[in-house]
Amino acid sequence: MRKKLVFFDLISTGHHLEYLYHISENYSLFKHADITFAVNHDFVSIYEDKFGRSVNKGIKINTLTEEESQIFSSKSGFKNYYFQYKKLRSILKLGEYDSCFIMDIYPISFFLSFSRLPCSLAGIYFIPIFKNTKDFSSKLKRSVLKCVIAKNKWNNIFVLNNPTTASILNKEYGVSIFKSLSDPILDLKKLKTIKEDSEVFKINFKNKISFLHFGSLADRKGTLEIIKSLNYLSPEILSNIHIILAGKASRDFENQIKTLIEEFNISNYISFYSGFLSYTEIDYLLTKCSYVLLPYKFSEMSSGIIGHSVNYNTPIISCDNGAIGDILVNYKVGIPIKPTAKDIAKVIRFLKTSDFIIDVELAKKYLQLNSDEEFVNTIIKSVCQ
Known part of the structure; x- marks a missing residue:
């Protein structure tokens, strides 16, 4: 029946x-x-x-x-x-x-x-x-x-x-x-690619270690901690990295982001794009960036962004506990950290001289599951x- x-x-x-x-x-x-x-x-x-x-x-x-x-x-x-x-x-x-x-x-x-x-x-x-x-x-x-x-x-x-x-x-x-x-996991590579005019496509990724933070932007996602982390980095480190914040934010939170960037005088090291990202834009960002940065303060749930990142073999930096922490450790797809500004800065310093490479076989297992x-x-x- x-x-x-x-x-x-x-x-x-x-x-x-x-x-x-x-x-x-x-x-x-x-x-x-x-x-x-x-x-x-x-x-x-x-x-x-x-x-x-x-x-x-x-x-x-x-x-x-x-x-x-x-x-x-x-x-x-x-x-x-x-x-x-x-x-x-x-x-x-x-x-x-x-x-x-x-x-x-x-x-x-x-x-x-x-x-x-x-x-x-x-x-x-x-x-x-x-x-x-x-x-x-x-x-x-x-x-x-x-x-x-x-x-x-x-x-x-x-x-x-x-x-x-x-x-x-x-x-x-x-x-x-x-x-x-x-x-x-939504396989963006299988979707119809649409040509668009977007500021996202103008980001220069050359010769810098890039850290992509995308999706809905909010305090619980650790967005502000990322900005604050740059205060703990030397001018030499800053000159070799690029932070990309991209995604939908409330009007109030968008203003908080802009105010903090201006207050810390770090606009040369951060690109900020507010608004829903198209799949074409996400595909471009994941293809080009070095790492995906997700210092979520709430870690008990999985995140669709993790699946996207693994599908592009892009290492993830995220919280060290809860479901997300388990995924990073069990499948060796990223680096677990405390979601604080100091710990974000610490991992950025580490990646300035060392690379993290995803375990491809375990990543395939994660994609299958x-x-x-x-x-x-x-x-x-x-x-x-």
Whole structure:
């Protein structure tokens, strides 16, 4: 008997879009399931523009109307989450689905804590909140999640690329629904290359050791620590390195970055590009840079950037604990450090005179374990077997 699955996600950027891409590209693996994407009004056009191809014709697409999309984008916070919850309920009532995959369960988790949806659920893009996180917001999220688990029927809640964390969460909540899911690597080299006019392509990488920090830029990503690290380097070291900060930042954080660069008088050593990067730009940066620098302060989750970097055989400098630390050590794809300005400066000094080379064979193993096929097969097993 064929299963009816719906993937619900009204966000059309970043990992949200990429995960639906992997499902579409591996649609042939869903031999016993019919799939619907419940997505935003502009999903199809963004998808085609981003990837240079169409969603698999076998997948049904259920989009918001243009009016609904405008209402959704006009709301923020709790009102936005309530809109998503109401839309999800209406979709599930009409579709008679066997299972619903909610790409990000936190926005509507409050409502799911006292409401039972009419099919089994799974969460994909899940960022865990641990007991040792003491702030009120985190405590509230843990309590709400406990109610959500009790109220609804869950096939799985997937934690990206981290079986250890999945085991800890199962023990904490007294369940067996948390599972590790491969963090699928998007092979940028296979995507359609689009010629663009971008300042990114004007970076001069010659004769300098370059450190690329890209993705969403934020304090928790260690962006400011990178800038501060240059204060600990001699003029000789600085003259031989180039830091590239590239990615989307909030207006306030963008101003913080610019202020700090100006205050430290280090604009000659840093290139800063604010905004979403196209895959063509990411491909260019990863092809040219020496190292990828990710001094994340929160290290329990994997990062899609790690997969991109490994796919280009570009060594990674990142945190020495959590899931990311384990990846760097176990697969020998980078250098683990403390995510502080002093430690960033220390590793830059080290790399001035020494090279780090990825273990190619272990890197291949990592790529295989986190392939798009592994990602899709795990999802299939959770509902179809």
